[in-house]
Amino acid sequence: MRRREKKAVKKIVLGRIHRLFQLAELEFPKHPERSKRYVEIARRLGMKNKVRIPRKWKRRFCKRCGAFWVPGKNLLVRTKPRPQPHVEYICLECGARRRVPYLREKLKTKH
Template sequence: MAKTIAEERIERLFTLAEKRIGHEDELADRYVELARKIGMKEEVSIPSDLKKKFCSNCYSYMKPGRTCEVRIKSDKSKVEYTCSKCGNIDRYGY
């Protein structure tokens, strides 16, 4: 399936966020916010691989070792992302 313009814009915003994290964390969060707004406006869901990159509670960009902690639960085949901003835990299967 071809990507829509909205999807491309969302992907680009996440690429930009990735570049900002570490020195301009607030700007990274802003890019996530913009991506979510585009998604809502254009009725495009954010791809699941990108959804893992931000907190589902406070929507801040999650960078392992920096703005979140990653723990692998091998017994459950799940990865836990703990947001260091709000403490929310997102779990994803792998």
């Protein structure tokens, strides 16, 4: 595949991933299983075409069970100061924990 074709494919796949996550967000209140399926399809699209899922969406689903996260419904969000400052996401469906450091983001806003 040529470079131009790769860019076109990447653009199309990113658009589809974005749309699938939007649909997952809309469908979650009525059909959580359907939103889980949309996340699964979006992840598979990204892996198959070697396209990274944008950070905005990457932090909205569980890597272990594939559930679309909605804080208060199936997700606990905690900030922890030690050992390094981080935000901890706890999936209420499978119990998986994800830590996201926020020290770097804090330093960026300081300067």
